[in-house]
Structures are given as structure tokens and as C-alpha cells.
Amino acid sequence: MYDIIIIGAGPAGLTAGIYALRANLKVLIIEKESIGGQISTSPLVENYPGYKSISGLELSNSMYEQYNALGGELEVDEVTKIKKDDDFTVTTEYDEYRAKSIIIATGAKHRHLNIDREEEFIGKGLSYCATCDGAFFKDKIVAVIGGASTAVTSAIYLSNIAKKVYLIYRKSKLKCEDILKTRLDKLENVEIIYNSEVTKLIGKDVIEGLVLNDSDTIEVDGVFVSIGMEPNTKFVEGLIPITEDNYIDSLDTKTNIEGIFVAGDVRKKDLRQLTTAVSDGSLAATYAIDYIRSTK
Numbered sequence: 001m002y003d004i005i006i007i008g009a010g011p012a013g014l015t016a017g018i019y020a021l022r023a024n025l026k027v028l029i030i031e032k033e034s035i036g037g038q039i040s041t042s043p044l045v046e047n048y049p050g051y052k053s054i055s056g057l058e059l060s061n062s063m064y065e066q067y068n069a070l071g072g073e074l075e076v077d078e079v080t081k082i083k084k085d086d087d088f089t090v091t092t093e094y095d096e097y098r099a100k101s102i103i104i105a106t107g108a109k110h111r112h113l114n115i116d117r118e119e120e121f122i123g124k125g126l127s128y129c130a131t132c133d134g135a136f137f138k139d140k141i142v143a144v145i146g147g148a149s150t151a152v153t154s155a156i157y158l159s160n161i162a163k164k165v166y167l168i169y170r171k172s173k174l175k176c177e178d179i180l181k182t183r184l185d186k187l188e189n190v191e192i193i194y195n196s197e198v199t200k201l202i203g204k205d206v207i208e209g210l211v212l213n214d215s216d217t218i219e220v221d222g223v224f225v226s227i228g229m230e231p232n233t234k235f236v237e238g239l240i241p242i243t244e245d246n247y248i249d250s251l252d253t254k255t256n257i258e259g260i261f262v263a264g265d266v267r268k269k270d271l272r273q274l275t276t277a278v279s280d281g282s283l284a285a286t287y288a289i290d291y292i293r294s295t296k
């Protein structure tokens with residue numbers, strides 16, 4: 001029996017693990033893919049306090065080393081179900097585990113365009129996060145793909161950094177709040193291109209341009225894909241309420257079930273970044289520690 005099982009070894013899960021181990025608890029992290037979560041795929045992180053510049057892989061490896069050095073256990077497996085009984089039973093693809101408390105830190109995935117060369121250009125001009133990578137495009141030409149609030153917010157954010165911003169949307173009307181549209185319309189360096197889909201990414205080693213609707217080409221130095229995220233919450237359906245866009249809604253990492261906490265990008269929130277993920281992880285662990293001690 002573990003004190004805490006943490007689902008997901010991204011920054012939120014690893015931080016929760018470090019806090020729980022330092023409180024002398026027996027901790028297991030279950031991770032279905034790669035240690036470090038999303039950030040392990042990022043070539044460069046420049047907004048995490050304490051590091052002027054570090055690769056995402058190096059940063060996440062050092063988080064894991066810290067967890068491991070404290071005696072944290074890790075299983076590579078996918079959690080498919082959580083059941084509440086006297087404690088909790090966690091079912092994975094290959095096994096079953098028991099714990100007194102659970103922290104869900106399963107993150108989210110940025111939706112991809114699913115076109116040729118997309119994976120190849122990640123970190124070479126193509127990004128899914130304006131807050132993370134916008135600063136690399138000072139005085140350059142960038143395109144934001146998408147038309148909902150996040151895409152419009154990204155375009156507004158980038159207009160303060162880049163020389164020119166194209167906002168490319170496949171429909172004829174943006175799907176954002178009016179206030180954002182009003183703000184966008186005032187920006188002279190933003191051009192909205194409606195009824196257009198990106199059909200090709202062009203470039204030798206880095207992104208140099210885009211083809212729209214298989215016909216028009218525009219030259220860009222950077223592309224920000226902002227067509228939504230897919231939170232990993234399928235395995236809690238029916239147990240914990242999820243929002244219509246599939247996030248777990250929790251103001252302070254507590255869920256509707258005593259003993260289950262949630263941390264990181266999988267939570268409904270306004271900013272999905274490393275700093276907010278580690279913040280959630282530490283808070284969720286603190287509540288889980290309190291919960292375990294109060295039920296002893």
C-alpha cells in the first residue's frame with residue numbers, strides 16, 4: 001500500500017512526488033510515456049526562474065533525479081481506472097496498485113495540425129505555446145493558427161514582440177470574446193486571414209513559410225499552432241466531474257472526492273506553464289499529506 005500514487009511524471013507530478021517524499025511518505029508515480037511530460041520535448045526553456053536558458057529535457061531530467069534521489073518509485077504503465085473503496089485502487093494496463101491518496105497530474109496535449117513535416121519543425125520555428133516561445137521571434141514575422149480565444153490571445157501577445165503577425169483561421173468569423181476581437185482590431189501589425197487552412201509547411205532546416213489552401217504561400221519565421229488542447233482525463237470519467245472541454249475543474253487542487261487531488265495542465269486554469277504546474281504539484285501534495293495524516 002502506497003501513501004500516495006501520483007499519475008503522470010510531468011513537472012506537476014514530479015514536484016508533488018518531491019514534496020510527499022520529503023514528508024516521509026511512500027510514493028509511487030505511474031507514467032505512461034516519458035518522464036518529464038510535455039517539457040521534455042522542448043529544446044529551450046527561458047522562463048523558468050533560476051535558469052536563464054535550459055533544454056526541457058535537462059530540466060525534467062533534473063526534476064526526476066531529485067525525485068529518485070529521495071527514494072521515489074516509478075512505474076511505466078498507463079492508468080486506466082481509479083476506484084474508491086476503503087482507500088483507492090488504481091488499475092493500469094498491466095497491474096493494480098493500492099494507495100491512501102491519489103494525485104492526478106496527467107497533463108494535456110496540444111492538438112496538432114497533422115500535416116507533413118510538423119514534428120520535424122517543432123522547436124525549429126514551430127511552437128504550440130506563444131508564452132513559452134514568443135520571445136524567440138522579436139521583430140520577426142509569425143503566424144498563429146487558430147481562431148478561438150487562445151489563438152487570439154496569442155496573436156495579441158505576439159504583436160508586442162514580432163514585427164508582423166498573421167492570424168490564420170479556417171472559418172469566416174473568429175470564435176473569441178468580443179473584447180479580444182476589439183483589441184485585436186486595433187493592432188496595426190496583425191493581419192487576419194479567414195477561410196484558410198495550412199496545407200503545407202515550407203523550409204529547409206527551419207520554418208520559412210506556409211502554404212494556405214494548397215495555393216497561396218506566405219513567408220514566416222515562426223508558426224504558433226493554437227487549435228486547442230486535449231487533457232488526459234478519460235480514465236476519470238464517471239468518477240470526477242470534467243468540464244465540457246475535458247479538464248478537471250478545481251479551484252485549489254482538491255476534487256469532489258476526498259483523498260483525490262489534481263495538479264498541472266489537466267486542471268481548468270488560465271495559464272498552463274511550468275511555474276503553474278509545479279505550484280499545483282506542491283499544493284496538491286501538501287493537501288494529500290494533510291489528508292493522510294488526518295485519516296490515520
Ligand SMILES: Cc1cc2nc3c(=O)[nH]c(=O)nc-3n(C[C@H](O)[C@H](O)[C@H](O)COP(=O)(O)OP(=O)(O)OC[C@H]3O[C@@H](n4cnc5c(N)ncnc54)[C@H](O)[C@@H]3O)c2cc1C
Pocket residue numbers: 007008009010011012013030031032033034035036037038039041042044045046047048077078079080105106107108109110128129132133232235263264265266272273274275277
Ligand atoms: C513543446 C513545448 C514547449 C513548452 N515550453 C514551455 C516553456 O518554455 N515554459 C513553460 O513554462 N512551459 C512550457 N510548456 C508547457 C509545459 O510543458 C507544461 O505546462 C507542463 O509540462 C505541464 O506539466 P504537467 O505535469 O501538468 O503535465 P505534462 O507535462 O503534460 O505531464 C503529464 C504526464 O502524465 C502522463 N500521463 C497522461 N495520462 C496518463 C495515464 N493515464 N497514466 C499514466 N500517465 C499518464 C503523460 O504521459 C505525461 O508525461 C511547453 C510545452 C510544450 C509541449
